[in-house]
Amino acid sequence: MAAGAGPERWLFWHRRDLRLADNLGLAAAAAATPAVTGVFVLDPGILEAPDLAPARLWFLAESLRELAESWRGAGSRLLVLRGDPVVLLPRLAAALQAPVLAWNRDVEPYGRERDRRVAAALQASGRRVLVDWDQLLIPPEALRTGQGDPYRVYGPFWRNWRGQVAAKAGLGSAMAGGLEPVAAPSGLRDLGEQALEALERSGAGPLPLVQPDPATGLHLPHDFSGTDLCPCRPGEAAALEQLQSFCDGGPLLAYEPGRNLPGEAGTSGLSAALKFGTLSPRQAWAAAQQARALVRSTEAEQSITVWEQELAWREFYQQALFHFPELAEGPYRPQWKRFPWENDEGHFAAWREGLTGVPIVDAAMRQLNASGWMHNRCRMIVASFLVKDLICDWRWGERAFMARLVDGDLAANNGGWQWSASSGMDPKPLRIFNPATQAAKFDPEAIYIRTWLPELRHVSSADLISGAIAPLERRGYPEQIVEHKLQQARFKALYAALPR
Template identity: 75%
Template sequence: MAPERWLFWHRRDLRLADNRGLAAAAAATPAVTGVFVLDPAILSDPSMAPARLWFLSESLRELQQAWQQAGSTLVVLRGDPAELLPRLAAGLGAAVVAWNRDVEPFGRERDRRVARALQADGRKVLADWDQLLVAPEALKTGAGDPYRVYGPYWRSWRRWVEEASATGTAASGGLDPLPPPSALIDLDPAQLAGALADLPLTNPELKHGFLEHGFGGAELCPCRPGEKAAQEQLAAFCDGDSRSISLLGYEPGRNIPGEAGTSGLSAALKFGTLSPRQAWAAAQQARPLARSEEERYSIQVWEQELAWREFYQQALFYFPELAEGPYRPQWRAFPWDNDSGWFEAWREGLTGMPIIDAAMRQLNESGWMHNRCRMIVASFLVKDLICDWRWGEAAFMARLVDGDLAANNGGWQWSASSGMDPKPLRIFNPATQAGKFDPEGTYIRTWLPELRHVATRDLISGEIAPLERRGYPAPLVNHKVQQARFKALYATIKG
């Protein structure tokens, strides 16, 4: 008797190894077929960055090959998953459709629609968590509420992860990464062709893979698509070689934008070409390589960054309204200036403040921005240019290769002081930040080549003589003046 066929629906888990939902399907039956649905509701959204389309397309191309090597097929469709998945499951004769859960409001509603459609057609649905080390429901405060402050969340998160690692009692079998499934059983080619005959298949032989993305910054982007590249980047980051990008030098290296001090894995975690369990396991394996308290602390800081990612994910899960507006209600009444000319100058890297413009040029050209610079440019937009943080949030999502609703929204609300943060007002001085984290002007000169001739002191301060500018714009604003104006406006809503 032929084994029962299951269908596995990929979304933010574009890998075979350590994929909890796929592993559950493969444990139940070797007859598993994969599917990814290119949803026009997502692809046509103005927030869909060309860089993310590139990363997705290349990762799908590799994933399809991995499915073939495992013995089965990844089907790539284009359309509404609630309409296409029941049709595909019926054509394949799949009794069960499995996937991994999502925290985003759009994804959760989509999944409810898909589940209803499949169940109405007599199919079973299996869904569980994969994209987080700790499921959102697993951690609550002593009062039984979701966490709203990172510090207590981090301590609770760390205890949970360490206990699950030690005992293997997590709901999904501990935190050890799982191997990829092998020896899967595909449908007979004729059966498969018949099942797909009337479905909108996507041709993987397009010039740019599955998607025409128009992204030209692939060589500049530190994030590399595909499961294989993610594993290679993780291994290189955690191998203990302090002469290169290294986990052991993550602190303070992560704050220096002119150096390659971060892992470059943000897009891999966003798209799931790497699992958080793989990231955690690699960090633990690197611990014996640490030769000092500083290096051990670097590992902890990276672990804290993994926890920040999950803090924002659980926040969006419990407070989906964050996707639309501020967590702190008084910010709904903030009297923004919203000067469209200033905003456009900020977006295009033409504010006249070198550290700001270098960061925005990096984003525009590479699809990625160093995290320290994300904080600096966000503070500048909100608290110097006095533009609504949601303008910046949308601008980032429209260009970031690692654009993730929870992380991007959480970061912007942190910078705007409108989010879950016990210190509600924080203002960065861009010149001070540049002097501290780019003291030689290395980063600024990399992304603003027209200013390479300018003295470092002037690059840091932004006080560049008119003749030295050579076409580079004068500063839009004076930081001290705008800081005072912002504080005065903030006073009107503080009460």
């Protein structure tokens, strides 16, 4: 079909929604016209960032390869371009004579400014944009306190959020404002030969297309070697399979306390799927509700509620970043801007490489370095250790996590680090984790520690938990670089001296 012939051709711009099923922006475009073409832009502003993790490049490339196959199966195609979306998307729309570009909204400061500029460029050429929320169950504008302010505390946010979720659930399909996932579009109409030729003779020269190879995917260079160790699996099909395994008689029903035990497979492994949008939050919510309808024990019901609360935490951090974009640059609590961090680079390097001499901390950091992922309980332990024991600026840890995490998400990562550092939106201003106490409670048999510190597998569980390992048993493993009790007292004194 030639450009301009037949039904109007719309474009759908993928970003954090690398799937066809339950994609609200795509569903709206497909409802308007069967002539829809998908677009993804390899944006140098993101792909050349210094904290872009190799694991995320792997996850992105594999997910895009599958997404391209899904578009072909639906009857159309995914166009992948490399360059500045502010420049390329108006050029693409002009080349294909597309009157509308649709996408789903983002909460991050960079993405919001980029989207504003893309919309302005398109509208300047007489084209329209179609945007709405997809990555959240409840839009951030809809969540306000009784005084009309954004929420700063999770507890009241959860109660309002949960009430609005219950109200939306009664509305049926997500396309009608409810929460029931919508099906993937099918029977779409592809570009014709003349339209493809138009891409080659675009006004400023051929558009920089980078098409995924069906067998090898996109060639995004990275040195990530932990694909077999990473619990997060790329692509829409894998995300749905993991969701089903988690919810259908799986770890969901024992999520509390299983989510806190890093030595067990008690979590969903879906954090990267939700970050990249190979899974929608509505699909996650619907699966949890289906599981709830079948359970017969209060323990299982409570476990499902706890997982729902984790989904709400994700949205709490997303709406916080939306309303307070300055969180991306520094602490929420102003006194923390004056904290006298010691920032010992040797200590930080030991922490980053898993060589602090504290087994639970080192096991967690080595899991991150090898697999691109870390158990959430351990994220809290190592964050507290970096900030409260090593007295390093939490932003060092935030950047280190983003440089290695497969599920690295600005809102969630920033929110978690500010929670651990006591600099964020938290009614409890000072929280310090004792790593030995945490290990004793959540890894009592040292299963997790032995998994990631194989050189210490011969050491007793009690010594692995306490870190009091005899010199002859260390076999090259370092001694503890700091003593927790002394550092805890030092940190508290520094905190107490902060001007209020």
